[in-house]
Each structure stands twice: as structure tokens, then as C-alpha cells.
Amino acid sequence: APPPPARVAVIGGTYLNDIMLDSGWLKQEFTIETKAGPSPVIHYGEVDGVPFYFIDGHGRGKWVATWLALHELGVKEAIGGATAGGINLAMKTRDFVVPHDVIDFNTDRPKMIPPGSLGDEGFVLARLTPAVDPLIHRILVEESRAVLRPDRSFDDINIHEKGVVVQAAGGRFESAAEIAYFKQIGGDVVTMNVGTEISYARQVGINYACLIIISNPAEGIAPWGWDSLTGVYQKLNPAALQIVRRSLPRLAALPATGRVGEGLRVHPEMTAKPQK
Numbered sequence: 001a002p003p004p005p006a007r008v009a010v011i012g013g014t015y016l017n018d019i020m021l022d023s024g025w026l027k028q029e030f031t032i033e034t035k036a037g038p039s040p041v042i043h044y045g046e047v048d049g050v051p052f053y054f055i056d057g058h059g060r061g062k063w064v065a066t067w068l069a070l071h072e073l074g075v076k077e078a079i080g081g082a083t084a085g086g087i088n089l090a091m092k093t094r095d096f097v098v099p100h101d102v103i104d105f106n107t108d109r110p111k112m113i114p115p116g117s118l119g120d121e122g123f124v125l126a127r128l129t130p131a132v133d134p135l136i137h138r139i140l141v142e143e144s145r146a147v148l149r150p151d152r153s154f155d156d157i158n159i160h161e162k163g164v165v166v167q168a169a170g171g172r173f174e175s176a177a178e179i180a181y182f183k184q185i186g187g188d189v190v191t192m193n194v195g196t197e198i199s200y201a202r203q204v205g206i207n208y209a210c211l212i213i214i215s216n217p218a219e220g221i222a223p224w225g226w227d228s229l230t231g232v233y234q235k236l237n238p239a240a241l242q243i244v245r246r247s248l249p250r251l252a253a254l255p256a257t258g259r260v261g262e263g264l265r266v267h268p269e270m271t272a273k274p275q276k
């Protein structure tokens with residue numbers, strides 16, 4: 001049977017994976033074939049009557065196939081969850097950041113989704129300004145406040161409405177000198193995943209923003225231990241799940257057209273036609 005339709009997707013990183021898989025919201029799993037090979041496992045779920053897809057671990061290494069599959073399935077809105085290291089001293093461990101921009105130093109995933117993957121003639125140079133969808137960005141800020149603020153035990157947690165997320169090369173943590181450099185060029189938090197996600201979502205025309213929880217101070221900013229990584233997200237996971245739950249119906253109700261990303265993906269002058 002074909003998977004049930006949904007126009008919204010949630011992509012889990014470290015902190016959202018387990019709690020989404022345990023949420024009781026997921027009903028069915030499937031994979032689909034894409035021009036970049038089989039998709040990762042895609043979960044179909046429903047909560048409060050809203051159908052959605054969930055992919056854990058950012059697609060478990062299947063970066064291009066993940067976003068081609070979501071496009072193929074007709075997804076229009078997506079939120080990503082990720083942990084990151086705090087570079088900006090105002091962005092402490094446990095704080096929430098809804099980034100507005102990105103610096104992408106990833107080198108092992110293609111910057112451009114291979115030409116022809118989407119059935120476009122030639123290639124498309126997507127634009128990243130603004131880097132995330134402003135409407136989804138606002139929803140994540142508002143729902144983070146709505147969930148965290150009434151709970152006095154979260155009083156020490158800041159919700160940062162803006163932030164530049166640096167995607168490091170990935171594959172290992174950064175050196176202190178690398179972080180000092182990221183700080184100098186305006187980076188606020190550092191991740192190994194979100195830069196690619198921001199870029200691929202735009203390239204396939206899916207409106208996207210992400211909710212980051214800081215799990216540790218970036219290297220050289222302050223000492224941290226492995227327990228920081230696990231401890232932070234275990235404590236904040238239930239709150240994150242409620243933020244997702246409250247955001248989903250709002251994402252599903254967003255207008256399908258007239259969105260800022262539409263004009264940023266395809267421009268006729270930027271599309272190389274095959275030579276006659």
C-alpha cells in the first residue's frame with residue numbers, strides 16, 4: 001500500500017530520535033526509491049489529527065535520498081531537531097536556539113543535490129537568504145516559549161531567537177583553534193548536520209527551520225564531559241516533544257504558496273539548459 005499522505009515532516013537528531021520513536025504517534029514505516037538510491041526508513045505518524053512523516057538521525061547518512069524522498073512524498077514544511085556546541089558565551093548548555101543563518105564548512109556531502117535529481121532540466125542554484133523559512137522559525141520560537149516558560153524549572157534556559165549555526169566539517173569534534181576561528185567569523189553554535197539540512201531543504205523546495213538544544217560548550221570555550229551530551233537531552237526531551245506536538249498543526253496550516261523560499265530555488269537565468 002502506498003504511504004498515507006502528509007505535508008509536514010520532522011527530522012530528528014540526537015535529542016529527538018528516541019522520544020519520537022517512543023511517542024506512540026508513529027503508525028507505519030516504509031522506504032521509497034529515489035534517484036539517489038533507497039530512502040532511509042520513513043515513519044508515518046499522526047498526532048492530534050495531524051499526519052506527518054518522521055525520519056530519525058537526519059536520515060542516517062542518506063542525505064540526498066532523504067530530501068529527494070520528502071520532496072517526492074509531497075512534503076512542504078519540515079522542522080529539524082539537533083544538538084550543538086555553544087560558541088557565543090550567551091548561548092549556554094541547555095539553551096534553545098532557533099538559528100536564522102548558517103555557515104557551512106561541510107566538505108564530504110555534495111553542496112548541490114546532483115543535477116537532474118528532481119526532474120529539472122540542468123541544475124538549480126538555490127539561494128539561502130533567508131536561510132530558514134521565517135514562518136516556521138517564528139512558530140518554533142513561539143512554541144518553545146509556550147512550553148518552557150510556564151515551567152519554573154526551565155527558568156535558567158534562554159530561548160535565542162537568532163543565531164548563526166556553523167556546520168563544521170564533521171566526523172569529529174572541533175579543535176579549540178577551529179572554534180576560536182568560528183567565533184571570530186560570527187558563529188554562535190556549532191553542529192555537524194544542520195547546515196546540510198538547511199541547504200538540501202531549500203534545494204528541494206521544502207520550507208524548513210530547526211530547533212537546536214545546546215548540549216555542551218564548544219571546544220575551548222569551557223570544559224565538558226560526555227555526560228553533558230546525554231544528560232542535557234534526556235532532561236529536555238519531553239519538553240522538545242511538546243514543542244513538536246504544538247508546532248505540527250501550525251505547520252500543517254501554513255499556506256502552500258506565496259512563501260519566501262519559492263523564488264529562491266528556481267530562477268530561469270540560473271538553470272543551465274542542455275546544449276542543443
Ligand SMILES: CSC[C@H]1O[C@H](OP(=O)(O)O)[C@H](O)[C@@H]1O
Binds near residue numbers: 012013057081191229
Ligand atoms: C551528540 S554529539 C555530536 C552529534 O550531535 C549533533 O547531531 P544531532 O543533530 O544528531 O543532534 C552533531 O551534529 C553531531 O552529529
